[in-house]
Amino acid sequence: MPPKQTKGEYIETDTGNKVSRKSVILGSQNIILGGKTVIQADCTIRGDLRRTVAPGQHSGNVAIAVGRYCFLSRSSVLRPPGRTHQKTFSYYPMKIGDHVFVGEGSVVEAALIGSYVHIAKDCVIGKFAIIKDCVRIEEGTVIAPNTVIPSFSLVSGRPGVVIDELPETAQEGLELKNIYRMI
Amino acid sequence: MAPHLTTYSFPTVHISCPCDESIAITPKSPTKPGAPAAPEEDLDESEEEEEEEETFDPRAPRSNFSLFPLDNLLYCEDCKQIRCPRCVHDEIVCFFCPNCLFEVASSTVKTDGNRCTRNCFSCPICFASLVVAPTGEGQAGPYILLCNHCLWSSAEIGIEFEKPTSITTQLAEKLKPPALARATTVSFTSPLSPVSASSESYFPSMGAPTIITPDDEEDKKELSPEERFLRLKAHYAQQRAGAGTDEYGSSPGALSRLMGLYSGLGSGSRSRSFGRGIGGFSNVGGKGKLEWTEWDTVKEIRDDEEELIERIKEVGFLGTTNKEQRIAQNHQPRFIRDLRPLAALLRTKRSKRCRACRHILVKPESKPTNIRFRIKLVAMNYIPALSISRLDPTAFNYIALTPLSTHQFLLTITNPLFDPINVTLATPAKTPGRYPSTVTILCPTFEVGANTEVWEEALQTIANQPAATIKKGRKTGMLIGTVWDLGRNWTTVVIEVVPPLLPLPGELGEDGNELATEDDRLVQIPVSVRVVYETDLERDDGGLGKEAKEKREHTYWSVLGLGRISEKMPTKTVEDAAGSSAARPMSLVSVAGKGVVGRGGAGEEASGGRVNRHSVR
Numbered sequence: 001m002p003p004k005q006t007k008g009e010y011i012e013t014d015t016g017n018k019v020s021r022k023s024v025i026l027g028s029q030n031i032i033l034g035g036k037t038v039i040q041a042d043c044t045i046r047g048d049l050r051r052t053v054a055p056g057q058h059s060g061n062v063a064i065a066v067g068r069y070c071f072l073s074r075s076s077v078l079r080p081p082g083r084t085h086q087k088t089f090s091y092y093p094m095k096i097g098d099h100v101f102v103g104e105g106s107v108v109e110a111a112l113i114g115s116y117v118h119i120a121k122d123c124v125i126g127k128f129a130i131i132k133d134c135v136r137i138e139e140g141t142v143i144a145p146n147t148v149i150p151s152f153s154l155v156s157g158r159p160g161v162v163i164d165e166l167p168e169t170a171q172e173g174l175e176l177k178n179i180y181r182m183i
Numbered sequence: 184m185a186p187h188l189t190t191y192s193f194p195t196v197h198i199s200c201p202c203d204e205s206i207a208i209t210p211k212s213p214t215k216p217g218a219p220a221a222p223e224e225d226l227d228e229s230e231e232e233e234e235e236e237e238t239f240d241p242r243a244p245r246s247n248f249s250l251f252p253l254d255n256l257l258y259c260e261d262c263k264q265i266r267c268p269r270c271v272h273d274e275i276v277c278f279f280c281p282n283c284l285f286e287v288a289s290s291t292v293k294t295d296g297n298r299c300t301r302n303c304f305s306c307p308i309c310f311a312s313l314v315v316a317p318t319g320e321g322q323a324g325p326y327i328l329l330c331n332h333c334l335w336s337s338a339e340i341g342i343e344f345e346k347p348t349s350i351t352t353q354l355a356e357k358l359k360p361p362a363l364a365r366a367t368t369v370s371f372t373s374p375l376s377p378v379s380a381s382s383e384s385y386f387p388s389m390g391a392p393t394i395i396t397p398d399d400e401e402d403k404k405e406l407s408p409e410e411r412f413l414r415l416k417a418h419y420a421q422q423r424a425g426a427g428t429d430e431y432g433s434s435p436g437a438l439s440r441l442m443g444l445y446s447g448l449g450s451g452s453r454s455r456s457f458g459r460g461i462g463g464f465s466n467v468g469g470k471g472k473l474e475w476t477e478w479d480t481v482k483e484i485r486d487d488e489e490e491l492i493e494r495i496k497e498v499g500f501l502g503t504t505n506k507e508q509r510i511a512q513n514h515q516p517r518f519i520r521d522l523r524p525l526a527a528l529l530r531t532k533r534s535k536r537c538r539a540c541r542h543i544l545v546k547p548e549s550k551p552t553n554i555r556f557r558i559k560l561v562a563m564n565y566i567p568a569l570s571i572s573r574l575d576p577t578a579f580n581y582i583a584l585t586p587l588s589t590h591q592f593l594l595t596i597t598n599p600l601f602d603p604i605n606v607t608l609a610t611p612a613k614t615p616g617r618y619p620s621t622v623t624i625l626c627p628t629f630e631v632g633a634n635t636e637v638w639e640e641a642l643q644t645i646a647n648q649p650a651a652t653i654k655k656g657r658k659t660g661m662l663i664g665t666v667w668d669l670g671r672n673w674t675t676v677v678i679e680v681v682p683p684l685l686p687l688p689g690e691l692g693e694d695g696n697e698l699a700t701e702d703d704r705l706v707q708i709p710v711s712v713r714v715v716y717e718t719d720l721e722r723d724d725g726g727l728g729k730e731a732k733e734k735r736e737h738t739y740w741s742v743l744g745l746g747r748i749s750e751k752m753p754t755k756t757v758e759d760a761a762g763s764s765a766a767r768p769m770s771l772v773s774v775a776g777k778g779v780v781g782r783g784g785a786g787e788e789a790s791g792g793r794v795n796r797h798s799v800r
Contacts, residue, residue, distance in 0.1 A: 142332075150284060159309050168257075171554065
């Protein structure tokens with residue numbers, strides 16, 4: 001549990017997001033925070049890495065969409081995944097659901113993270129990984145690019161593989177409303 | 184699952200599922216079978232324990248299988264009992280591929296097996312998922328299966344695909360050994376039996392021409408699993424065909440033949456030969472007695488084994504597979520070069536039923552990606568949750584508790600029910616095991632408020648403030664029989680633990696065994712939680728009887744894993760370190776001075792005695 005922060009460390013938005021003044025947020029116009037999301041110090045969010053669009057063509061300019069009650073711990077990195085497709089390199093949007101916890105020092109390059117996902121500290125979530133709802137990723141896990149993790153999985157190891165099923169109560173256990181209140 | 188087998192993450196709270204006891208038919212002997220025999224000096228204590236016959240022993244071998252975290256437990260409303268994963272029935276709701284998340288019909292699982300038949304494969308080296316990657320110019324073929332983690336690719340075993348779709352069929356085609364075609368079309372021999380000629384006499388209608396007695400060379404050669412499977416399949420197909428057209432299925436002779444298969448007392452030579460053909464019975468004695476003989480002869484080092492050794496020399500240690508890699512494959516290859524991509528194993532969604540009353544406890548939505556449940560009766564909604572934390576949280580190491588000093592923990596009981604509950608905690612004064620810790624719960628009986636809505640409490644605050652009338656230890660100082668703190672639906676009490684001083688690791692006893700194992704270093708406290716509450720009586724017509732209240736009671740054992748005792752000696756030197764009771768530091772434990780704290784005994788007795796905590800230190 002993170003200790004109570006000194007006052008003024010966070011900027012609170014209208015929707016209740018709490019963003020640390022010490023976090024590095026690039027391309028903030030391409031980032032959507034759903035509300036009541038906490039971004040701690042030294043977090044890096046790369047909203048500047050967005051889809052390369054041919055001039056004149058207009059596509060959605062969201063690089064990172066984060067849901068409600070998410071918690072990005074210190075020194076974590078959110079980075080949209082990119083790849084070369086038909087000879088042009090492009091980044092693809094990253095979508096994160098509600099109640100997603102990203103631990104200290106974890107690097108996330110997933111394409112999609114569902115709701116109620118707990119990523120412990122020092123994890124690497126590979127490019128274009130898809131993590132469904134109710135997943136717990138243990139400390140130090142490295143998830144290979146393009147991996148799909150189904151719901152109710154406990155993932156561990158390098159490369160991260162599903163080692164166990166989570167119980168039916170996973171959703172209650174992974175809720176982050178209380179952590180938000182503590183900040 | 185067992186608290187002392189998991190890696191250290193303290194504190195832990197596990198709850199014992201009583202299904203363990205219902206299985207045990209033999210009455211429990213008081214000396215707890217399997218528990219290590221208490222050393223001489225602890226005899227008095229173990230005798231004391233015998234009086235408390237029901238004390239749950241977290242170190243008993245059986246406990247390993249009955250302790251679960253609250254999250255993993257279900258609750259049967261009809262039996263009014265906790266249900267653990269061992270006492271529920273699982274029923275498969277759907278099969279799905281964990282990689283592509285497509286649902287697979289159960290009929291397909293029966294015919295095609297429990298692996299994904301799309302493009303889902305995992306790496307045979309590191310088990311990460313494989314992707315189909317083009318090797319040609321501009322996304323063109325040929326395609327390979329590539330691991331993005333360890334960069335293994337199917338090209339390493341010489342497999343490339345013409346098109347990026349239906350990889351499973353392409354792969355099956357490529358992995359088919361050339362010998363297979365012959366095996367399926369020509370030799371219809373019995374796959375198991377070298378005495379396959381017997382089947383000729385057995386299927387007269389089939390005639391002899393398709394049956395070829397295997398020559399010695401073929402017999403010696405090891406069949407690949409696919410070959411063996413196809414042979415078996417052909418064999419049984421042939422048998423079935425024979426049964427369909429022949430007298431096999433309907434005639435009275437069929438029955439006696441079947442009987443003969445099992446008893447060996449059937450009708451003469453026919454049954455004998457049949458038995459040999461099928462399962463490896465041989466009627467060597469000739470007196471109707473069946474004996475098992477092994478099909479595989481004892482393996483000798485043959486020429487190809489030497490070849491194998493040569494190959495190991497050639498590829499080196501790094502070219503061989505490790506245990507995990509080998510077990511995951513059907514053909515259990517020795518060399519990395521023989522590994523094949525693994526098709527993704529399907530996963531299931533399951534509903535759960537109570538084993539006793541067959542009521543459904545958990546029923547998930549049938550779609551693989553949906554996380555909702557139609558029915559979900561989990562224990563955390565029915566029984567109060569325990570959580571434990573340190574009273575003084577600053578700089579404290581759970582994996583190195585100082586021996587012989589008093590540690591204070593806060594035990595919080597949270598009530599999930601809509602009625603206030605009365606909780607009674609009971610624990611043996613000394614924990615079970617060779618080196619018992621001394622435990623005192625300062626307030627064993629107390630009330631926990633109902634789990635009402637937050638706003639409801641806000642409305643009630645003006646009317647009556649029950650919380651304010653109860654003294655809180657946090658404010659008044661530590662008093663015996665007083666709760667530490669309480670809130671809307673939770674109450675916290677103080678629990679004191681004095682861990683024993685253990686012999687150092689590596690110190691050996693007279694019998695040559697270590698005096699204190701790592702297991703003994705863990706402080707595990709069994710706590711019996713008894714919950715009594717009154718609730719509105721549920722009526723069959725669905726309405727709630729206003730006056731009709733029902734008293735309910737629920738008792739369960741839980742085990743608190745508080746930490747691990749440090750090897751380091753306490754700074755204070757204690758003369759008699761071995762006798763832990765004598766070395767117990769002066770504290771209110773001795774003031775309370777009772778063997779067992781709990782069941783309303785010591786707490787009430789000593790409630791007058793106010794103790795200044797800080798002077799103890």
